[in-house]
Amino acid sequence: MPNTPVMDGLIRKTVESHLPWSVHVDLTYRCNERCIHCYLDHQDHGEMKTAEIKNVLEQLARSGTLFLTLSGGEIFLRADLFELLEFARSLHFDISLKTNALLIDAERAKKLRDLSVRKIQISIYSAEPEVHDAITKVRGSLERTLNAIRFLQAEGLNVKIACPLMKQNLMAYRNVQALAAELGVPYVLDMTITPKMDGDMSLLQLRSSTKELLPILQDPSLNPKTCSPDGTQAAAAPTGSATSSGIESRAFEDIPCSAGHNSCYISPYGDVFPCVQMPVATGNLRQQKFEDIWFRSAEMNRVRAVRESQLPVCSKCSIRQYCERCPGLAQMEGGDLLGAYERACDLAELNARIAGLVDPVSAMHAQKSGSQDLCSIPTTHVATEVQIGRI
């Protein structure tokens, strides 16, 4: 959604009243691609039936949820997808979908338009079939996905490309940019590769190193903190998280993100989490009512109580403004919802260096190196006119 003063006001209101305004529901973990970076277990361990999901949707509507994101796995593998969409429409949700689009044809695109789906986010890893298909492990998948995008566009639907970046496709962001421009659709580059949901860390080896990310973060077409060679300010950065709730706002102030405040995640098995990237189990909708979990779960309230100014290490960090710490990843990677974690610190240091700081050191790294004092000493900032290319 556009980040406007009206939206900021609404987000503030929903955060203050703990209204579950935006909910992400994974309808299935089954998938017809086998993306090498995927964090899911694709076996069906008993996903919610049609009636169960309808019941969940009714509860969400009663609780005040407006933004509903349906994702997976691949949602079009659910035979009841359109029945669920029709039901969601009858409850007046704002509906967004996340899909690989392999199963979208002209007829299904028309149905999606008739159901007033507002946004469809589709993953594309490269404009080169050999790169994209090697990541999805499905030959011909790029061509099929692009055909689907054209079907959706022909119906006037809003498509957004999400491009997770990893070692295998790092520099493909340029051809994805060009592809998005050719198609006339927005895109987001996501550098987040997460551990598997069962805690398996093996996927992290697919991550590009911070050194490898440097040319991307310095690209003036992506990073508004940098300037193009002629000194003009670049457009807003289309980088971010393809899995986030999509409601970023200044209204969050001292809270880390929307998770547990006005958004949450529901798995195909009815488990409720503050966010898809935050493995803090708060309850199950097969045993409990949504409102009981949302308002009264001890775990949800623990997440809700976190304030950035009270984080034991990060609150003392002199380069916090360059950090995009995710509390869920702090839990998954560092084992502590309140803690610092290596990747965020590395990226914060990289971002700070790009912005012109000399030898920036995060609080966690300062502690590790024994230089406790560094935590409270502001890092030297060179003249702001220093350009990235000269560092």
Place this chain on the structure above:
Amino acid sequence: MSETVTRNPKLAWREIDGETVIISPEDSHVHELNETASLVWKHAEGQTLDQLAQRISAEYEVSRETARADLEELLTALGEKQLVFVAPDSKD
């Protein structure tokens, strides 16, 4: 002849603290309705202008004429934004 009001069925909406937030799927535009407009929105579907005017008149203790005039002004504004449609009642 009376006229019947219908909400645009494509819209997404929720009431927050007595005010209504509406999202238009085509352009992602966010509309906010104040308390009075929200009351009309909440009860509008399938109602005639006379029925809605009667409800407003009762709720806000104003005359039917005043309620009807305010309602028509509001529905014109909502209609221009494609949030509601006002059509002759098919029963007439």
